[in-house]
Amino acid sequence: xxxxxxxxxxxxxxxxxxxxxxxxxxxxxxxxxxxxxxxxxxxxxxxxxxxxxxxxxxxxxxxxxxxxxxxxxxxxxxxxxxxxxxxxxxxxxxxxxxxxxxxxxxxxxxxxxxxxxxxxxxxxxxxxxxxxxxxxxxxxxxxxxxxxxxxxxxxxxxxxxxxxxxxxxxxxxxxxxxxxxxxxxxxxxxxxxxxxxxxxxxxxxxxxxxxxxxxxxxxxxxxxxxxxxxxxxxxxxxxxxxxxxxxxxxxxxxxxxxxxxxxxxxxxx
Amino acid sequence: xxxxxxxxxxxxxxxxxxxxxxxxxxxxxxxxxxxxxxxxxxxxxxxxxxxxxxxxxxxxxxxxxxxxxxxxxxxxxxxxxxxxxxxxxxxxxxxxxxxxxxxxxxxxxxxxxxxxxxxxxxxxxxxxxxxxxxxxxxxxxxxxxxxxxxxxxxxxxxxxxxxxxxxxxxxxxxxxxxxxxxxxxxxxxxxxxxxxxxxxxxxxxxxxxxxxxxxxxxxxxxxxxxxxxxxxxxxxxxxxxxxxxxxxxx
Amino acid sequence: xxxxxxxxxxxxxxxxxxxxxxxxxxxxxxxxxxxxxxxxxxxxxxxxxxxxxxxxxxxxxxxxxxxxxxxxxxxxxxxxxxxxxxxxxxxxxxxxxxxxxxxxxxxxxxxxxxxxxxxxxxxxxxxxxxxxxxxxxxxxxxxxxxxxxxxxxxxxxxxxxxxxxxxxxxxxxxxxxxxxxxxxxxxxxxxxxxxxxxxxxxxxxxxxxxxxxxxxxxxxxxxxxxxxxxxxxxxxxxxxxxxxxxxxxxxxxxxxxxxxxxxxxxxxxx
Numbered sequence: 001x002x003x004x005x006x007x008x009x010x011x012x013x014x015x016x017x018x019x020x021x022x023x024x025x026x027x028x029x030x031x032x033x034x035x036x037x038x039x040x041x042x043x044x045x046x047x048x049x050x051x052x053x054x055x056x057x058x059x060x061x062x063x064x065x066x067x068x069x070x071x072x073x074x075x076x077x078x079x080x081x082x083x084x085x086x087x088x089x090x091x092x093x094x095x096x097x098x099x100x101x102x103x104x105x106x107x108x109x110x111x112x113x114x115x116x117x118x119x120x121x122x123x124x125x126x127x128x129x130x131x132x133x134x135x136x137x138x139x140x141x142x143x144x145x146x147x148x149x150x151x152x153x154x155x156x157x158x159x160x161x162x163x164x165x166x167x168x169x170x171x172x173x174x175x176x177x178x179x180x181x182x183x184x185x186x187x188x189x190x191x192x193x194x195x196x197x198x199x200x201x202x203x204x205x206x207x208x209x210x211x212x213x214x215x216x217x218x219x220x221x222x223x224x225x226x227x228x229x230x231x232x233x234x235x236x237x238x239x240x241x242x243x244x245x246x247x248x249x250x251x252x253x254x255x256x257x258x259x260x261x262x263x264x265x266x267x268x269x
Numbered sequence: 270x271x272x273x274x275x276x277x278x279x280x281x282x283x284x285x286x287x288x289x290x291x292x293x294x295x296x297x298x299x300x301x302x303x304x305x306x307x308x309x310x311x312x313x314x315x316x317x318x319x320x321x322x323x324x325x326x327x328x329x330x331x332x333x334x335x336x337x338x339x340x341x342x343x344x345x346x347x348x349x350x351x352x353x354x355x356x357x358x359x360x361x362x363x364x365x366x367x368x369x370x371x372x373x374x375x376x377x378x379x380x381x382x383x384x385x386x387x388x389x390x391x392x393x394x395x396x397x398x399x400x401x402x403x404x405x406x407x408x409x410x411x412x413x414x415x416x417x418x419x420x421x422x423x424x425x426x427x428x429x430x431x432x433x434x435x436x437x438x439x440x441x442x443x444x445x446x447x448x449x450x451x452x453x454x455x456x457x458x459x460x461x462x463x464x465x466x467x468x469x470x471x472x473x474x475x476x477x478x479x480x481x482x483x484x485x486x487x488x489x490x491x492x493x494x495x496x497x498x499x500x501x502x503x504x505x506x507x508x509x510x511x512x513x514x515x516x517x518x519x
Numbered sequence: 520x521x522x523x524x525x526x527x528x529x530x531x532x533x534x535x536x537x538x539x540x541x542x543x544x545x546x547x548x549x550x551x552x553x554x555x556x557x558x559x560x561x562x563x564x565x566x567x568x569x570x571x572x573x574x575x576x577x578x579x580x581x582x583x584x585x586x587x588x589x590x591x592x593x594x595x596x597x598x599x600x601x602x603x604x605x606x607x608x609x610x611x612x613x614x615x616x617x618x619x620x621x622x623x624x625x626x627x628x629x630x631x632x633x634x635x636x637x638x639x640x641x642x643x644x645x646x647x648x649x650x651x652x653x654x655x656x657x658x659x660x661x662x663x664x665x666x667x668x669x670x671x672x673x674x675x676x677x678x679x680x681x682x683x684x685x686x687x688x689x690x691x692x693x694x695x696x697x698x699x700x701x702x703x704x705x706x707x708x709x710x711x712x713x714x715x716x717x718x719x720x721x722x723x724x725x726x727x728x729x730x731x732x733x734x735x736x737x738x739x740x741x742x743x744x745x746x747x748x749x750x751x752x753x754x755x756x757x758x759x760x761x762x763x764x765x766x767x768x769x770x771x772x773x774x775x776x777x778x779x780x781x782x783x784x785x786x787x788x789x
Binding site for chain 1: 277279280281282283285286299300301358359360361362363366369370371372373374375376377378381382452455456458459460463464470474475478481483486487489490493494497498501
């Protein structure tokens with residue numbers, strides 16, 4: 001038996017939990033978080049700004065808000081416009097993206113709008129929206145949609161456009177109808193990139209939801225941030241911000257994990 | 270698209286949308302849209318006002334400062350992550366975190382740390398722009414063809430010569446990162462000023478909002494959009510001129 | 520493990536001893552990690568002024584060996600001697616030609632061809648003169664101002680060749696130089712290489728996976744076997760240079776040698 005064979009056999013053996021943790025880079029992630037916490041702590045201890053709480057104080061505040069339920073309650077309120085807005089963006093965005101990718105007339109009429117929306121600072125429109133829809137839920141939903149829709153639509157469009165023409169030709173050569181081409185070739189081939197677009201759209205949606213709460217009326221997470229800032233309760237304010245950033249990252253990370261599982265078997269271990 | 274055998278330019282459909290906007294505005298179908306002609310009329314007023322010039326000045330200065338900061342810190346950081354595995358493993362998680370995090374949530378922090386003025390906006394622009402620059406620089410450095418470095422080494426090149434090769438080979442990716450960073454930076458400068466709301470275009474926006482001057486508000490939005498789009502277009506063109514040598518990499 | 524013999528001729532064909540070795544590989548082994556043996560106990564000498572091919576199926580470590588000779592990789596054990604002196608890094612007496620050309624996309628043909636001289640600190644006007652000369656030599660006269668992406672694959676490799684020739688090294692190390700160009704260009708290239716050998720008094724180490732190419736261009740073929748990489752056989756094709764390139768491919772001796780090598784390699788090909 002050569003050394004290569006031995007090597008191969010070792011690889012097929014089921015690795016223990018510890019080995020798997022090592023291989024996934026978990027120790028590095030822990031070191032990375034520890035480094036961040038340390039820098040935070042040292043910065044705070046150097047007294048560079050009175051409004052900069054120590055890392056430990058922030059964690060204590062985070063724990064306190066988790067325990068008394070105020071954080072959960074705020075998150076639930078923030079989630080409401082986010083979820084409604086995202087559902088709308090996904091349905092409309094994916095639909096229009098596919099339509100633009102398949103039909104050149106739809107592309108001609110709608111693509112410039114989405115290109116503009118994606119490159120322009122759409123956040124500037126949020127105050128305008130409150131003119132019309134007031135300071136309630138509707139405005140916040142619109143804010144989420146404005147930020148997440150363009151990314152989702154543009155990615156769906158590009159996904160359809162990126163489908164390999166030879167695959168479509170293959171389907172045609174076996175006398176596949178247009179309908180079969182779309183349902184059996186184009187949509188499956190485009191779905192990984194579309195899903196990636198959804199992930200980016202969700203990240204933008206979070207931005208929209210937070211911005212809406214900060215700009216329109218403080219509710220949910222935005223309310224917690226504004227309130228604790230106004231009473232100079234900085235540890236709590238930081239804890240809220242850390243919590244929302246962390247939550248957004250976890251959601252996006254989860255989507256990324258699902259994406260890897262669904263579409264890229266070669267990347268699975 | 271072609272219509273009756275004539276080629277119709279790509280962005281021409283915007284004219285259709287503008288006409289539609291005018292109709293919607295005239296008949297008051299959607300409250301959000303005042304007639305487009307009114308917006309254009311307001312645009313003249315906005316542009317000639319003294320506060321506009323001041324707002325633009327502050328916006329441009331804070332944008333350029335934030336972007337410069339992002340370049341000066343972002344490119345070396347990307348280089349470090351591309352060259353050192355340890356640095357990459359320690360920092361990659363955070364760079365990716367900040368890349369997809371709702372950065373708007375951080376602006377209130379900047380406001381208490383740096384005050385309600387230009388520094389906060391500068392930091393916001395920096396935070397919006399820097400991470401994609403870091404990540405693209407890192408990718409560019411990572412993807413330098415190993416044979417190019419071996420070639421240089423086989424002739425006995427010095428460290429500075431190798432560094433030059435890495436930089437030039439990574440340049441297309443670095444430029445792509447800068448372009449994306451610039452677009453993100455525009456969003457940063459707008460969001461920062463909206464939240465600070467007492468300086469620059471942010472102050473103008475709140476002024477128009479408080480006085481219910483919808484047409485003025487739209488005029489300012491359109492001006493901002495036009496600036497953002499021309500900037501993106503300009504950088505894309507510059508990038509294409511450099512891209513002549515990027516044709517080889519896939 | 521029956522293939523560990525070195526420097527032994529196949530049945531019936533004697534291999535001439537190396538009279539004037541310019542490159543010597545002494546007991547070289549290369550391990551990746553602790554388990555993967557890329558090369559094991561390689562002992563070889565390369566004749567001055569000859570073209571020696573390293574031939575073998577993928578995974579036999581031929582490119583690794585060439586890069587060790589170039590000084591781009593360090594052997595895990597053993598040593599490399601060039602002109603009698605041990606070396607452990609790149610040097611001016613060796614020049615490398617890369618499989619993927621390794622051209623700088625931002626530099627013109629002239630700048631690319633002059634790069635080796637630039638690194639060696641030759642003044643601009645002199646290095647450009649010498650680069651221009653070799654650009655002409657490889658048949659790219661008039662393309663000095665072009666950029667790599669404006670050239671075809673074959674032309675790009677000619678630039679890589681000009682760059683290696685310009686530094687006037689005694690030894691040219693070529694790593695599958697023609698594998699990324701199309702078949703027609705490849706044949707033309709092989710013929711040019713033969714002509715170049717007549718003109719330039721240089722030693723060539725040539726890595727290839729093409730049996731036909733090796734038999735066609737080489738004075739000597741070193742056959743490597745994979746996992747771990749070892750020398751399995753050494754063959755001197757002994758094909759008369761009198762035969763024209765067009766007739767050669769129908770030459771009986773040529774066809775027999777190709778056949779013999781294929782029989783030896785076959786068992787390693789999955």
